Amino acid sequence: xxxxxxxxxxxxxxxxxxxxxxxxxxxxxxxxxxxxxxxxxxxxxxxxxxxxxxxxxxxxxxxxxxxxxxxxxxxxxxxxxxxxxxxxxxxxxxxxxxxxxxxxxxxxxxxxxxxxxxxxxxxxxxxxxxxxxxxxxxxxxxxxxxxxxxxxxxxxxxxxxxxxxxxxxxxxxxxxxxxxxxxxxxxxxxxxxxxxxxxxxxxxxxxxxxxxxxxxxxxxxxxxxxxxxxxxxxxxxxxxxxxxxxxxxxxxxxxxxxxxxxxxxxxxxxxxxxxxxxxxxxxxxxxxxxxxxxxxxxxxxxxxxxxxxxxxxxxxxxxxxxxxxxxxxxxxxxxxxxxxxxxxxxxxxxxxxxxxxxxxxxxxxxxxxxxxxxxxxxxxxxxxxxxxxxxxxxxxxxxxxxxxxxxxxxxxxxxxxxxxxxxxxxxxxxxxxxxxxxxxxxxxxxxx
Numbered sequence: 174x175x176x177x178x179x180x181x182x183x184x185x186x187x188x189x190x191x192x193x194x195x196x197x198x199x200x201x202x203x204x205x206x207x208x209x210x211x212x213x214x215x216x217x218x219x220x221x222x223x224x225x226x227x228x229x230x231x232x233x234x235x236x237x238x239x240x241x242x243x244x245x246x247x248x249x250x251x252x253x254x255x256x257x258x259x260x261x262x263x264x265x266x267x268x269x270x271x272x273x274x275x276x277x278x279x280x281x282x283x284x285x286x287x288x289x290x291x292x293x294x295x296x297x298x299x300x301x302x303x304x305x306x307x308x309x310x311x312x313x314x315x316x317x318x319x320x321x322x323x324x325x326x327x328x329x330x331x332x333x334x335x336x337x338x339x340x341x342x343x344x345x346x347x348x349x350x351x352x353x354x355x356x357x358x359x360x361x362x363x364x365x366x367x368x369x370x371x372x373x374x375x376x377x378x379x380x381x382x383x384x385x386x387x388x389x390x391x392x393x394x395x396x397x398x399x400x401x402x403x404x405x406x407x408x409x410x411x412x413x414x415x416x417x418x419x420x421x422x423x424x425x426x427x428x429x430x431x432x433x434x435x436x437x438x439x440x441x442x443x444x445x446x447x448x449x450x451x452x453x454x455x456x457x458x459x460x461x462x463x464x465x466x467x468x469x470x471x472x473x474x475x476x477x478x479x480x481x482x483x484x485x486x487x488x489x490x491x492x493x494x495x496x497x498x499x500x501x502x503x504x505x506x507x508x509x510x511x512x513x514x515x516x517x518x519x520x521x522x523x524x525x526x527x528x529x530x531x532x533x534x535x536x537x538x539x540x541x542x543x544x545x546x547x548x549x550x551x552x553x554x555x556x557x558x559x560x561x562x563x564x565x566x567x568x569x570x571x572x573x574x575x576x577x578x579x580x581x582x583x584x585x586x587x588x589x590x591x592x593x594x595x596x597x598x599x600x601x602x603x604x605x606x607x608x609x610x611x612x613x614x615x616x617x618x619x620x621x
């Protein structure tokens with residue numbers, strides 16, 4: 174009976190192990206996590222609704238140049254009792270009634286302010302689209318940052334576990350050597366102190382991992398048992414093109430913050446023109462038709478009338494003086510336009526700085542990864558040499574512990590440098606306004 178149940182238990186254990194192991198068969202990849210974020214993230218959803226609202230500005234602007242048609246209706250009923258002073262005249266009840274409807278039409282002919290407001294609506298749509306594009310890039314960066322933060326926390330936990338295991342072995346060996354008289358109690362105390370420190374670090378690392386998971390959960394609405402990690406043999410590619418001037422030029426022209434601020438500057442420029450045309454006259458074509466019916470029943474007789482009236486004409490208006498408000502608004506809009514121009518220049522400069530910083534971070538990260546790979550090889554050799562030296566008595570226990578710590582720290586630093594370099598590659602494309610989900614798919618190909 175036990176023999177028949179053992180394989181099934183073993184299969185279940187293996188399935189569980191694969192589902193929770195980093196890089197296992199059930200681990201989620203970067204693209205799947207991004208799809209979850211697209212459906213769940215509240216910031217991105219808010220930006221999408223803001224885009225829908227912003228696009229409605231265009232038909233509203235067009236409506237300023239189209240006819241305004243209106244229909245109004247009214248009905249009134251009165252109740253009055255008339256009593257005459259002459260006793261010979263009988264009292265009378267009066268119930269006056271009237272109803273009417275009016276149809277009106279106004280067609281703007283010359284309203285320069287409406288034309289400028291229509292043009293502003295077009296740039297408002299451009300602004301909304303730029304804000305939505307930036308929100309999409311921000312979602313990719315936030316999601317990728319949270320994804321690789323979890324991988325980095327996992328790597329730190331693996332390093333702590335490896336240090337704990339190696340230090341425990343070294344502690345046991347120090348105790349054995351002390352018992353046989355080949356080592357002093359100092360070696361045991363040093364190993365025990367290092368082991369206790371690792372226990373404290375392990376608690377902090379586990380807490381940090383849970384915090385990183387919470388950040389990703391807030392973006393995607395899901396808790397992931399495991400995430401696919403970078404392949405150990407991954408080669409980081411330099412930016413394409415590998416010229417910082419090209420990326421700076423792209424960022425200065427087409428980054429989303431620059432596009433957004435450029436649209437705001439155009440809106441401010443048109444607002445300044447609106448201030449100038451505030452003194453201009455306006456001309457509208459107007460037409461109306463009114464049907465008015467009145468009935469005034471008195472006793473058994475009734476008196477009523479019906480009036481129909483139609484008009485058509487032009488309506489001309491000139492703003493002569495409004496207490497200086499028009500001139501004040503003109504100065505205000507001119508100042509706001511100058512401010513918008515400075516904000517645009519600042520957005521361009523910020524985009525240039527972001528592009529340069531990300532480019533240099535990518536190139537430095539690639540070089541740093543190469544150096545750490547070589548340092549990892551050297552650290553392995555150092556551990557082996559110190560272990561051998563400790564066994565023959567030319568090295569002390571602390572030398573072995575330090576060499577082991579350096580090995581595991583180097584392994585962790587190499588993983589983090591790779592994660593940060595990939596993130597900086599995404600930030601570089603975001604600075605140039607060209608980051609898309611295709612870039613995530615490229616990163617996804619080097620996961621396992």
